[in-house]
Amino acid sequence: MADLHIKSLLRAGPGIDLSKIDTSATPGFEGDKDAGAELLAAGADEVAGLQEQLFAASRFGDTRSVLLVLQAMDTAGKGGIVRHVVGSVDPQGVSIAAFKRPTPEEEAHDFLWRIRKRLPAPGLIGVFDRSHYEAVLIHRVRGLSTLEEVEGRYPVILDFEKELVAAGTNVIKVMLHISRDEQKARLAERLERPDKHWKYSPGDVDERAYWDAYMDAYRVAIERTSTDDAPWYVVPADRKWYARLAVHTLLLDALRSFDLEWPKAEFDVEVEKKRLAAT
């Protein structure tokens, strides 16, 4: 199990300077890749077990859930986080929503409309692969909305997340932070490998021209929406194994904080044993 110290080291908020964060660092962890992978594997059963307890509790009225929000520049490894961090959990206990370009129907609604429909049910670990933050990230950078519209969304997001937390959802917001050079190397690898071509789109190169504007949009989003209730964590992600370990640690911490117990039987166990024996 990774040192939960990671949590405080990665916490981000006002005053964040993304350009000063070493994206290849491994804050709070001294070990190497193998040690990191081992630690992740060692904690996988605990995450799965706690999720089962959370699910069991939900069957008896407990409304709690976890929502892991993943935001990142392309190639930063969101998919790998889902596979390696959440992959050990019972698939029935996970609810994954990938938010791509909105459909015309989605665009006709408020930006939270499609988000609300995909919130995790009680007992589940929800994962948002991109999220409502797209409405203040790509929309800000590429002018998909007016600046005035974008500005109006931060307070709406704050209210929305406050509501989620009040309803029992532990909200973990993660920015996977890679360097511009690391992205270049990863895109180059996709071009080298025919089995990765399907993941590549020429638009990925165009987007690189907006790197600094994206970093600024992330800064603004983090400064304005990192609250005690729903904090942002900036996870250095040039080393995939570290990013996975860090997000695993955040998730494990959230589940532990629930202080879960198995629900008590609402029936008389001895009576039921006799009834069953008679069948």
Place this chain on the structure above:
Amino acid sequence: MADLHIKSLLRAGPGIDLSKIDTSATPGFEGDKDAGAELLAAGADEVAGLQEQLFAASRFGDTRSVLLVLQAMDTAGKGGIVRHVVGSVDPQGVSIAAFKRPTPEEEAHDFLWRIRKRLPAPGLIGVFDRSHYEAVLIHRVRGLSTLEEVEGRYPVILDFEKELVAAGTNVIKVMLHISRDEQKARLAERLERPDKHWKYSPGDVDERAYWDAYMDAYRVAIERTSTDDAPWYVVPADRKWYARLAVHTLLLDALRSFDLEWPKAEFDVEVEKKRLAAT
């Protein structure tokens, strides 16, 4: 990789006599539990890899998907199938739908309404934990619909599944078949273990009185809806490890039958390399 002979041995259809099937048998597999688990583990990567290829193809217009329909008496191990057979696949590649007692809104609609909403998107492996067959199983046994209504549903199901197959979905229908005694032992275990109490409900014992009626409803469903396009497989499930291996084998066979290849790049790889290098 398990012998695909399993497939023909488990295929069920007209003339099926569920009472004559040994629920503790391991058709098509000579090995023991450890050997079975090893074989399953050995094939897990192939299932995951083929699903990724299926997903990649879907990004370029391929509409194919897999739908695994799981039906069974309580405690037969549907959840374990999901965890152990589908658990190795990228969680983003799996779409799981558990069909419990319909909501009032669902009941106000045609019985396929809620089913259609949860069909797997192209590229995904869909798993139905219970399914549209509830409308001809519990509805027949417990009289939740009139017999006339139930009788009218078999041809509707045939048309529905024909439509799915025509749209590119490989439909695998599995009945996990346990004995009445095995269910008793599993329910008794749930009563023994406080960490399993949440899975037990006194109604589980009541349902046991209808065992023979359920077996008859399964027989009718299998006789009338096992087609070459969407066949039923009856999987002996007293040995959990065998049931998992068998369903894994059916799934692997379905994925292999797609003859998948990585999509070809729709861009000029060399041009893109230069464009990327210039950023």
